[in-house]
Amino acid sequence: MTYLLLFLAFLRVGFFSFGGGLAALPLIEREIVDTYRWLSKPEFLELLALSQLTPGPIAINAATFTGFKVGGMLGAFVATGAFCLPSVLLTLLVVTFLSRFRENPYVAGFLRGLRPALLALLLRVALSVIQDGIHDWFGLLLSITGGALLFFGKIEEIPLLLLGGILGLLWYGWR
Amino acid sequence: MPERHRHTFLLFLTFLKIGAFTWGGGYAMIPLIRRELVEKQKVLSEDAFLEALSIAQSLPGALAVNTASLVGLMIGGVTLQLAFVLATALPSFFSIVVLAFFFLRFRELPLIQAFFRGALAVVVSVIVLAVWQIGRKAAEDSVDLVLTVVLLGFLLVTGIHPLFVVLLGGGLGLFLRR
Structure with a gap:
C-alpha cells in the first residue's frame, strides 16, 4: 500500500513539475512533508543539503531519498521510477505525434502562464527554507x-x- | 556484440559518466550532454540538440531527464530513450541510497546535527539565490509580477496544493497570453 502511495505521489510530482527539478520541490514538500509525513520538516531540509552534495538532478535525489526512507531499495526504485515515468511518456508523445505542439496558441499561452505560477511556488519554498533553515544569529x-x-x-x-x-x-x- | 548494440551500450556509458560527474542539479548536465553528443561523438546535430532542449523545458519533469529522453529518441528510438533516462538517474540513485543508508542511522549524532545546522544555513542562500536567478528571467513584464504576487498570496492564504497553482497559472495564461 505504501508503495502504491509512493508511486502515485511521485507520479503527481513528475506530471506537474513544469520548470525543471527545482520546480518539483514545492510539490515534493507538499506530498512528502504535509500530506504523507514521510519526512519531517528538518529532514526535508537535510534532504536538500544532501541533494546538493550528490550528483544528478535534485528531484531524482529527492525521490530516491524519500523512497528509500519509506520503503528501502524497492521504495527508492518505485519513487524514482514514478518521477521519471511522465518524462518518458510525454517526450515519446511529443516526438511521435506533436513535434509542433508548442506552436499551438493555446499550448503557448498555457506554457507562458506557468511562469508566474512557478515563481510563486519557488518563492513559497524560499520562504519556508528561510523559516526552517535559520535558527539563530550565527545561522543568519x-x-x-x-x-x-x-x-x-x-x-x-x-x-x-x-x-x-x-x-x-x-x-x-563545541556547545 | 552486434555493432548496433555496442553503439547503444557506449552511448549509455557516456550518459552514465555525465550523470556521475555533474554535481549541483540537472542544469549542470546540459552543456556536457551537448559536448559529448554534438561535438565529440557527432550523433546529433546542433539544431536537433537545441530543439530537444527547448521541448524539454516546456514539459514537466527534471530538465536533464527530459533532455536525455528526447535525444535518446532522436538518435535511436525507444531503446536508447530508456537507456539514457536510466543512465541519467542511476548515479544519482546509487549515491543517494548509499548516503541515505548512513545518514538515516547517524543523523541524531550531535556532530552530524552540528554539521547540518551550518550546512542548512547556506542551503538557504543557495536556494534563495537560485530562485532569484530564475525569477529574473521568468518575470518578463508587470503582468508576470502581478500574477506572481497574486498566486503567492493565494498559496499562502489558502494553502492549496501546488498543482492547482500550476493549473491556475496555465489557465490564466490561456486567457492573457494567447
Whole structure:
C-alpha cells in the first residue's frame, strides 16, 4: 500500500513539475512533508543539503531519498521510477505525434502562464527554507555571507555547503 | 556484440559518466550532454540538440531527464530513450541510497546535527539565490509580477496544493497570453 502511495505521489510530482527539478520541490514538500509525513520538516531540509552534495538532478535525489526512507531499495526504485515515468511518456508523445505542439496558441499561452505560477511556488519554498533553515544569529550570519559569496561568484555551491557544515561543526559542536 | 548494440551500450556509458560527474542539479548536465553528443561523438546535430532542449523545458519533469529522453529518441528510438533516462538517474540513485543508508542511522549524532545546522544555513542562500536567478528571467513584464504576487498570496492564504497553482497559472495564461 505504501508503495502504491509512493508511486502515485511521485507520479503527481513528475506530471506537474513544469520548470525543471527545482520546480518539483514545492510539490515534493507538499506530498512528502504535509500530506504523507514521510519526512519531517528538518529532514526535508537535510534532504536538500544532501541533494546538493550528490550528483544528478535534485528531484531524482529527492525521490530516491524519500523512497528509500519509506520503503528501502524497492521504495527508492518505485519513487524514482514514478518521477521519471511522465518524462518518458510525454517526450515519446511529443516526438511521435506533436513535434509542433508548442506552436499551438493555446499550448503557448498555457506554457507562458506557468511562469508566474512557478515563481510563486519557488518563492513559497524560499520562504519556508528561510523559516526552517535559520535558527539563530550565527545561522543568519552564515546564510548572508554565503549568499554574498555565491552572488559575486567567489565560491561554488558544493564548497560553500562543506564550508558551512564545517563552520557549523566548529560552532555548534563545541556547545 | 552486434555493432548496433555496442553503439547503444557506449552511448549509455557516456550518459552514465555525465550523470556521475555533474554535481549541483540537472542544469549542470546540459552543456556536457551537448559536448559529448554534438561535438565529440557527432550523433546529433546542433539544431536537433537545441530543439530537444527547448521541448524539454516546456514539459514537466527534471530538465536533464527530459533532455536525455528526447535525444535518446532522436538518435535511436525507444531503446536508447530508456537507456539514457536510466543512465541519467542511476548515479544519482546509487549515491543517494548509499548516503541515505548512513545518514538515516547517524543523523541524531550531535556532530552530524552540528554539521547540518551550518550546512542548512547556506542551503538557504543557495536556494534563495537560485530562485532569484530564475525569477529574473521568468518575470518578463508587470503582468508576470502581478500574477506572481497574486498566486503567492493565494498559496499562502489558502494553502492549496501546488498543482492547482500550476493549473491556475496555465489557465490564466490561456486567457492573457494567447
